Amino acid sequence: MAEENIQQTLVLIKPDGLVKSLTGNILTALSETKLIIAGAKIVQVDRELAEKHYNKLREEKGDEIFEEVLKYIQGHYHTNRVLALVYQGENAISKVREIAGETNPEKASPISIRGKYGRIVSSTGVFENVVHCSDSEENAEREIKIWFKPDELSNIMYPTEEKTTTKTELSWKEEVE
Numbered sequence: 417m418a419e420e421n422i423q424q425t426l427v428l429i430k431p432d433g434l435v436k437s438l439t440g441n442i443l444t445a446l447s448e449t450k451l452i453i454a455g456a457k458i459v460q461v462d463r464e465l466a467e468k469h470y471n472k473l474r475e476e477k478g479d480e481i482f483e484e485v486l487k488y489i490q491g492h493y494h495t496n497r498v499l500a501l502v503y504q505g506e507n508a509i510s511k512v513r514e515i516a517g518e519t520n521p522e523k524a525s526p527i528s529i530r531g532k533y534g535r536i537v538s539s540t541g542v543f544e545n546v547v548h549c550s551d552s553e554e555n556a557e558r559e560i561k562i563w564f565k566p567d568e569l570s571n572i573m574y575p576t577e578e579k580t581t582t583k584t585e586l587s588w589k590e591e592v593e
């Protein structure tokens with residue numbers, strides 16, 4: 417039997433996906449993959465996180481597109497939230513990208529998530545394509561480590577270490593019995 421290639425991949429339902437109430441549709445489409453969800457949370461995206469996530473985009477596409485894409489993912493045009501998910505299973509990266517479709521929603525297959533729900537903003541040319549998904553094992557590892565802490569995942573695929581910190585954390589004022 418061929419060896420299994422278990423991967424994790426980062427999926428973001430971007431601010432336009434949330435505002436258009438597409439979460440259910442997107443999760444249903446992704447459930448076709450039979451992958452498991454190993455992590456999920458709502459994140460408010462600040463510039464630092466946006467820049468880190470799209471660290472290659474400035475050199476690839478130039479300042480103008482880069483700045484617009486940063487605004488888009490931070491929710492300037494929709495809502496300042498994304499739903500971040502980690503999907504896990506055999507060939508998770510290509511399975512999710514197949515269902516998500518090509519980056520440009522007009523070139524994406526019409527039955528893919530981006531083909532169905534994405535649009536090109538006429539004033540800026542930005543592809544509002546409702547989801548992000550990692551494109552390689554290297555980027556999946558990088559992106560999962562940016563968006564999630566190890567203890568937020570049900571399965572941990574990368575090496576971890578214990579660190580003692582003195583960080584001040586917000587907690588509930590009244591304890592629940």
Ligand code: UDP
Binds near residue numbers: 481543
């Ligand atoms: N993007 C865009 N125009 C471009 C290239 C990228 O609007 O010419 C946006 C688009 O939202 C895309 C994101 O920037 O999803 C990241 O670009 P990348 O090339 O990594 O595409 P992806 O991996 O998301 O398919």
Ligand code: MG
Binds near residue numbers: 551
């Ligand atoms: Mg990419």
